[in-house]
Amino acid sequence: MVRGAQRGAPVYSRDPRKVMSSTSNHEIVDVCPTQIQPISHYMTEMVQVDQESALKAKSSTSNQSIVDVCPTQNQQISRSMTEMVQAVQESALKTMPSISNHSIVDVCPTQNEQISHSMTETVQVARETALKAMPSRVKMDYLGICAAQNQKKHLLRAKMLQLAQESIPKVMTSPLKLRYLDVCAELNQPVNPFIAEMLQVDLEYVPSSSIIKIAGNNRLMPVKRVTDNDTMVLAKVLANNTFVKGLDLRFNTLTDTGAEHIGKLLQVTPALSHLNLMGNDIGAEGAEFIARALHHTQSLIALATVLIQNRTIKSLNVNRPILYSLQEEVTIHFSGMLEVNYCLQELHLSKHEMSDVAVERLCEGLERNFTLRFLDLSCNRITCDGVKCLATLLKQNTALEILDLSSNRMEDDGAMHLGDALSMYNNNLKALAVVSNNITGKGLVPLSNAIKTNSTLSYVYIWGNKLDEASCVAFADLLNTGRLTPECTDVEPYVVDGRVYLAELFHGLRKHYYWTPSYGVVDHPISNSSLPIRADYQSFSQD
Template sequence: MWKTCLRGRNFTLKLPGNTRPRQVQRLGDDDVLALCKCLQNSECVTGEPPVLCQKVIVCQKVIFDGNSSLLSLRLSGNKIGRGGGMEVAGMLQENSTLQELQLADCDLVNRVQFLKGFHADILHRPLLFSHQEEWAVHCSAMLTVNSSLVELHLGKMGMTDTGMERLTEGLRRNRGLRYLDLRCNRVTRDGARHLASMLKQNRVLEIVDLSSNRIEDDGAAHLSEAISWPGCSLKELSVCRNSIAAEGLLSLAQAVKANTSLTHIYIWGNYLEEPVCQVTPSLISSGRLRQEQTDVTPYEVDGHVFLAEVFQSLRKHVYSTDCDGTDVPAKTDATL
C-alpha cells in the first residue's frame, strides 16, 4: 500500500496529533518505528513532522540508512538528550541530503555540531553551562565555511558580549546567512558594537532580531552607524525591549532616513519619550516607514503625541526549503 501511495510524486507527511490537545491520539514508539520502516526505501517523502518518541534514534537510523530524499526533519520538543543528540550527530556526518533540522527544546548538551550543511536550524534553549561560550566558537567556525545556511535562530542561548564577538568573527566571512535571530540573550552595548562592525562588512545579512537584550543607547548608536554605512544590506531590524531611550531611538530614526533599504523596524518596549513620539509620525506620514512595517502607531491627546503598540513583529521564519531544494519565502507569522 505504501509503495502505491508513494509512487510518482513528492510530498511531506503531517502527523499533528503530537502537538494537539491530549484527547487526540498520539503516536507511540511502536507506531513511529513502523512508519519509519515503511519510509526506509521511499524516495518521495521530503519532509517529516515532529514525533513524540523515545526510540527516535532507532527511527532516524532506519530513515537515514535507506532514504536519501529527506530534506526536512523536525524533532523539537522530544527529549532525546545528550545520548540521542550524539547518535543523530553521528548519522548526519554521513548524510548529505538533509537541509533543515529543528531541535528546539530537546535537552541537548551541544547542538552546534548539527549546523553544517543545513538551510535552517533552530537552537532555542540549549543545556549549555560553560561560561566561555564554546558553542559560539564552533558556530562561528561553521559560519566561516558554510554557504547554504540562510536562517539561524539563537534565541535564549544566554549569549553575552563575548559570545557575540566570537559569532561575528564567522559572520564577517559568511556569504549565505540572511536571517539572524538573537532574541532573549544578554547582549549589551559591547555586543551591539561587534554586531555593527560585522554589518559594515557583511553584504548578505538582511534580517536581525535583537529583541529582549540590553543594548541601551550606546548599542543603538553603534547599530545606527552600521545601518547608515554605504552598502549595508539590512532590511529588517527588531530592537524591542532593549532599554533604549530617546538618544538611541532618535539615532535609529536618522539611520532609517539614511538607508532606504531598511524597510522594517520594531522598537516597542523601550523608552518612548516625547522626541521619539514626535519623529516617528513624520517617518510614517512621509512614506519612509509604512505603518504595517513597524510595531508602533502615533496618536494625539491634548496636543501631545504618544505611541501605541501595534501587534506586528518580525516573522519567526522567513525562508523555507521547497521540495526541490529551492529557497522560498516562508508564510508570514503574525507575532513572535
C-alpha cells in the first residue's frame, strides 16, 4: 500500500453551519437554555450581593426603594444574560468542524471578554438601580461596601462561566459525522442517514471501535444501501485519517465506479488495514482499481505480489473472485506470497474453484509460513487428495488455529486423513469445519476418536454430512462426556425409540458472516466462534 503523506488533508468549510445538521443546531440552541435556570440562580446571587451592599449602607429610607426598583430592571438583566449565553453558543458554532470536541473548551475562553462584558452589564444594572434609590450621603458608603464584595462576585462569575461552557460538549456530534455532512454539502450529494448514523462514533477516543461497519445486510436498524456516490463522499471523509483501521461495506450496491473511489482512499490512507467489499456488484475493472491502489499493477496475482512486501495487512478476504482461467495461477501466486510473508494472519480463499493441485501448491507455501492462523478454503473443489496434503501440513504442527473446509468433496477418505493428523501430530488447531462434505460414519468416527485424544481441538462442525447411527453415537458420546460442549459444535443428540440422532444447532465459525440477525446480539460468539479465537491470537501477537 502506498503510504500517502499528510498533504492534501481535508480543508474544512469556514461557514460553521455547513458542517452540522439541522438537528445539531437545534440541539445546541435547545440545551443551552436548560442551563439558564442555574445560571439565573448565580446571577440572582450577584444581584443580591449588590442589594446587600446597599442595605448595609444603613439607609432605612431607601431600602424599600431599592427592593422595589430592582424588579423593574428584570428585562434588561434578562437581555444581558441572553447575550452571555449567545456568546457561548457562538463559541461552539465556530468550532463545530474541529476534529475534537475538546476544542470547544479551548476556544470558549477566547470569548471570556464578551461573556464578562455581558455579565458586567448585568451587575451594573443592579448597581445603578441601587444608586438611583439611595440619597447621596450614603453613596460613598455603598461603593466602599461593593468593593469589599468583589471577591464573592468574582467567584459567582467563574461558576456561571464554567456552567455555560459545560453545557456545550454534551450536545456535540461525532467529528466523523460532522465531516461527512460537510462533504455532502460541498459535493452537493444527499445525506445517507444510515451512513450518518454509523459514523456517530468518536473513533479518535474509542480505539476499540476503529472499524466502521456500514454493511448493507444490517437488520437491527433501518438501512439505505451505500451507492457509488456515497463511496465518493466516504473516500473524501476518511482520506488521510489515522484512527479508522477498517471499513466494512458488505452487501451494498457498489459497482466498478465505487471500487475506483475505494482505491483512491487506499492510496492516501495507510492506516486502513481491513476492507470488506463482499456481496457488491464490483467487476473486473473495479478489482483492477483496488489492485492498483495496493500496487501499480492489476488483478489478484498483483495483489499476491504486493503482499510479499507488505508488512501491515493482517487479514485478507478475496472470496468469490471473478476468474477467467482454470489454470490455478491465483493460488500459485498466493502460495509464493505465503512463503515470505510473516505478517498475514487470516486468509479467505472461498469460492475460488480450487482443485487438489492448487491445494498442494498452497501447502508448499504454508510449510514455510509461521504466522497464518486462519485459513478459509470453503466452497471449493477439494477432494480427499487435496485434504491429504492439508493433513500432511497439519502433521508438521503449523501455526494454523482455524481451518474451514466446509462445502468441499473430501468424503470419508479425507476425513480419515484429518483424523490421523489430529490424533497424534497436531496440538495447535483449535477449530475445524467439515460441514457438507459427504462424509459418513466411516469418516466421522475416526474424526471423533481424534478429538478424544486431541485436547486442543475444541470447535468442530459437521452438520450437512451423512449422519448415520455410528456417527451419531460417536458425537453424542463426545457431548455427553463433556469433551465437546454444545456451544462448540453444531449438533445436539436426542434419542427416539432407543436410537441416537443428531439435530442441528445454529452454531458455526461465521454464521453471521453473510447476514445479520433480526434480534439478539450481532456476532454472538456461539454462532461466530472464529471471532473469540481471532481475538486471542491478535492480542497475543500485539503483546
